[in-house]
Amino acid sequence: MATDLARTQRQNGFWREMLNGWMSILTEPNLDAFRAQKTRADPLKTVLGVGLLGLVLGLWALAIKPAALVTGMGTEAALVELMRMIFFAETDFFILSLLIFFIARGFGGIGSFSQQSYLLSLVIVPLGMIITAFLFVGEKLGLTLTAVLDPLSPVGVVGVVVILLALYGFLLLLFALQAAHEMKSSAVFYTLGAPFLAWGIFRVASMFIVGEENVITTQWFFIAEQWTKGTAQELLMGHLWLVAFSVSIAIVLGVTIGVFITWPARKPKLSHLSILIPLVLFLLLWAASSGLLGEGMADQIMSTAKDWSRSLKRIDNLYFGPLLEIVAAIIAKPAAVGMIIAVFIVILYALFLAGEVASDLTLYVAGIILTIPSVALFGAMIKPLGIGPFNAAFALILYAQLPILRNTYTGIKAVMPEIIEAGRGMGMTEGQLLLKVKLPMAVPVIMTGVRVSIVMLIGIASIAAYIGNDTLGRYIFEGIYRAQEKRYYAGAILVAILALAVDYFLGWLQDRLTPEGLKGRREAA
């Protein structure tokens, strides 16, 4: 019966039938069109279709060969060349199809090999021909990989069209496989993706093994070289410590402010005068070391500070060295330290009193700080804080504020009022409510803010290399100055890997810190 049908079809114009198949797929690219074609599957059509594609590819190959070679080639040799291409097209296609068929079976596919091959050929043959045609035009215009990167040039347009067609073909292949095997769409994706991925991994791995220098490998070779020298580790540790130091302070500061701006305004009390002690001490430090209390005193303090700073810097340790350097840089500027801490004490006390009244203003200011370009902030701080880690840490602490304090604020505000009311009604003091109820329940939200801050700081810390910090950003700036592509790519890659790794670690940490009862809680209690 099936052969009868096939014979009638052949009599009714076999070629037209095949053309209709291609046309239906190209004009109606959807699952149903493929399902309809499934019933017309015919091995002969598949073989002939693929052969046709081989022929076109062969013609293309002949056409792009150097003219001397083609003219020097006899008709017979040309025919052999064509036959060879047709043969390779057939074998490549069926081997690939067989491979996909077995993978699909592994994912629970139920279609037959013949049906699958036919449906795949419906996509590959017509699109392959069209792409070949474009490639032919492209070759004539001088298509290269670099030319494709400029999509506005005529060659680039051809390249972009070819890439889009290939992507379109990939999507159609997904439909074809789904129609052939009736699998879940995710399984279809894996089936088709697996060979590509395997090929990609194989290709990239081979590049590295052979040591082939190209766009993909050069920066990696550069990183490897820097790693053996030890420079990469130094910069990595410098980067990490700068971020870690700044974030630790930013968390304490941000969570404190975030907590302050959740409570109602308070009246100043006599006992609050105790903050005058640290305030006066730090103001004295500032006054003394900036010469307000006599030049002699200032000189004395400065020389002591420099001694301490120098002795710290002398300790040479790969792992803690960068941290010691940050501390050394801070010690070296006692006047700035005194002033900054005094100002923060005043700000914190003001927020402590104002509470919720200041919440809008605080969030607004923290938002504005985030909009200051980091290069500008680093630059502005050069005069009071000098270049180096003190300056960088100060800016990073400011930048980290918004996500942390905003999330602390919203996290605490989001605790359901009846839960707070229950705690208060059972006799918890406000402090107990904060420590036992509000903060534990806000931990997941606060941690999200901390994660955002840290990942953001890893990015900004690269720019701190601009003011002389030993962070991974040095590769980027050096790369720009020396016009060495591999250098700035290496810097960017390392920063990205660092950010991803740290974020992954923080995700794990967040999960550990989230109270057990808050996980998996979908509905409100």
Next chain:
Amino acid sequence: MIKFENVTKIYPGMSSPAVDNLSFTVPTGEICTIVGPSGCGKTTAMKLVNRLIDATDGAIHVLDERDEMSNVLEMDPIQLRRSIGYIIQQIGLFPHRTILENIGTVPQLLDWDEARIRHRAEELVTMMNMPVDFLERYPHELSGGQRQRIGVARGMATDPPVMLMDEPFGAIDPINRNILQNEFLRLQQEIKKTILFVTHDIDEAIKMGDKICILNVGGLLEQYDSPANILAYPANEFVEDFVGADRALKRLNLVRVEEVMNSRPPLLQATQDVEQAVGFMTEKKIRFAYVVDSAQTLKGYVRVKDLKGKTGWVEEYLEPAATSIQLTTNLKDALSEMLVVDYANVCVVDGQNRVRGLIDTKMIHESVIESNAVAEGEEV
């Protein structure tokens, strides 16, 4: 005991009071339900007791652990709250703490040692008919009804003499609410707490309260009395409207079956001779009779028409009884049960399924007429 004396609360910036010159006393060991329309200040009135809100004027006294009346306004609010059980609507369990930690909240604040807290928590969950291993779970792993029971257990953790309950069963479906209400009433018979119970549902107020305090908008006390009296003698039109046109029916809620049943019903023994049984039923002019065994346990019933002209034992002709009613069931539930199974009379049994009496629709009807007559008589 909780005693309100001319208590007034005016919120800052408001011209009219939220609670207006409120005076009433909840006797020790009783439940007082506060009920009223929204905006009547019932929750405010309750929160005045543990000073979540401070009264503007007047005094509230509670009986403290030393059996002395003390004015809450003179006590440290934190200590006061720890000494009063507090159970709120939406339960307010801490989602980040286990059930053990939730129940142990106040004991922990009072520095009990861990073993004592665990012991007390185990005692409480057992009291709530829940398995002890629930203590290690988290609130989100429990059903709404179970969470509510834990909420009640948490309020009772330190065995406070006074408890405040703010619509504790408000967020639960009607079936579970009924179960929880009954459980709690049974529990209250043992623990005998002095409870202020806020609700917006007059049926719940009648069911749960030994006393009902009906408030009007603006925190005005309209009537404070026992449920029976409020239903029989509403003080004014507002109370009458609020308790509803079906207050006669609601009174059925207040009467238990054992109070009106026929406690010496005509019963047959399973081992009785059929002829003798027919004679008994003819004499009593009944068409069917319930059958018990020697231990008075309900076995079923027999019909006269099935026995006539037969021989043998009564138990050979038994039909199973479709339902029976517990002694402590209220008349409303009994009536509803009888309507469901379409029986004219139903056996009243005790916990061991021993027949203690019989109740029929006529008895229920008579009890309604009786109380109506009393009410009418008093009013005229």
